[in-house]
Amino acid sequence: MNSNSTLTNALPIVAAAYGRKFGVQIAIGGNEAKTNGKVIQIPAVADTAKSLAYGYLAHEAGHVRFTDFTLSRHTQPLGRFVEGILEDVRIENAMIRIYPGTRTTLDSVMDALIADNTLVPVNAQADPVEIFGNGLLHLSRHRYRHQKALRTHAKQADKVMRRVLGTRFVHRLHGLLTEIPTLASTTDSMALARKIVSLVEEEAQNPTPHPTTSEDDKHSEDDDQEHEQSAQGSEGEESEAENQEGEGADDGADGTESDTDNPQGEDIDDGSGGEQQSTENPAQSTENPAQGAESQTSDAQPVGSDIKNALQSALNATEEELPEDVFATVAETLSAESISSPTLLPTKEHYVGNPHVGRTALQRVKIHSSKLTARLQGLVQARTLTRHRTVQRGRDLSPARLHRAGVGDPRIFRTKNDKVAPNTALHLLVDLSGSMAGGQDRIALDAAMALALALEPINHVSRAVSAFPGLRGQDQNVTAILGHGERVASRAGAFVQDARGGTPMTGALWFGAADLLSRSEDRKVLLTLTDGAPNDVLSAKDLVTRATQAGIECIGVGIGVYVGRLFPVAVRIDDIADLKNELFKVAEKLLLR
Known part of the structure; x- marks a missing residue:
């Protein structure tokens, strides 16, 4: 049980579940976190950084799904x-509207950044561009992403921004920010951004003198109270909708998300928890540089020229002077905490191949597959046939055995002996590394096609086929040949490929294990056709051991070599003529216990 939990909670498995759930491609490997708008990649990291990794994946998945990068x-x-x-x-x-549980996953990023002092309250002595940039970040995320951890940050930002950038500017900025809940597209976000920049330009040309401190604080408190009242109502409706939908909507196929989702972590801002958070003891208050800066600003009130210069400075800021993007900071942290390892979760690339050549291969394989199919169907039928036998006790009499009562034989009752039909999910991994060139690649692909074809008519058996490495020999890719539920004839062209690249077996095994753990079938079988020479033997053996302990049956089919050193169950195929007998042995292991 513990070993199963260890595997299902592993970063590659959870990341694969995120990818399926969010409809995005995710890769685990390398030494940096990044996305190209289609694939999200993060490095393998220690358990201490997993919450940041999951938050980063959820955030970037939101961009892949909802941001127009063009x-x-x-x-x-x-x-x-x-x-x-x-x-x-x-x-x-x-993302939160579609997957309510991602609220906690995303909010955990802010919690971590605040805890390690990466995200600190706005300081009145900072440069105007930092005050504006971080202030906008804290206000937007607290008020319109409803992140309670930023409550104190948002209040501090509002006060400092009023003192440095002017109350009228901040008041007008709040008015524009109320449009955030209505944003429905990237175009809308850009349009609102233009309005905010225009406001900075306008106020930089015609600033108003700074009011007294008491008036300033009153504006800040009034705006904050007005927001709190509206936020409580909107969040209450949001929470009710989430409760009706249920956290299960975000569990994904294998339920891994539930480990990070905390229903009590829902961000319902009732105004009480935030007040406790903002109440500081005297020691904390004296250590906050922003608080001291506020006292200084109250002694020397800025005039119109000060506000103008501050806004103009923000307007003319360079990329280097602006605060760093929050999730760029997270990406840097993940990159810094990366663990050196082979690619743990490659991404799937689709391949159609040559349908004409594929049909030729299909006809060649059918010669071996048809007899195999007949033997397998007979085997399954024999094992699932309902048989009757007579016993000494029961509720149903056997008419043909009643004569036994006259001779003192009590075996006159009939009972059924039902065999359970196979309920198996199979993922075949085909090694197409360079060492498989020279005919072994063809044998492996023919074997995969023959077995997939033979199992196709068997009820309650689902199979998928993938090849590794990628089409151009990339370790970070696997090639999808056949998906669960697809017919071999429709994908015959994909079974025609050539050997290339190295042998990134560890990543392929993670990919196959993640696929199987998402399936509902009782039995899960990971079958690898290979010449037995992975790039990293130790990591491949370790994953086979972990998968086996988690209930996944791992079988190795050696092409021209015995692979028993890698797999607990292994067979060897030296020639296409061996397919029928050897694959029947493999299939028998798949269908029968």
């Missing part, structure tokens, strides 16, 4: 920065 960005660095903040809030809210 649109032209704002011409100014400040405009692009504002676009990023608004789009981040929009896509995270979109």
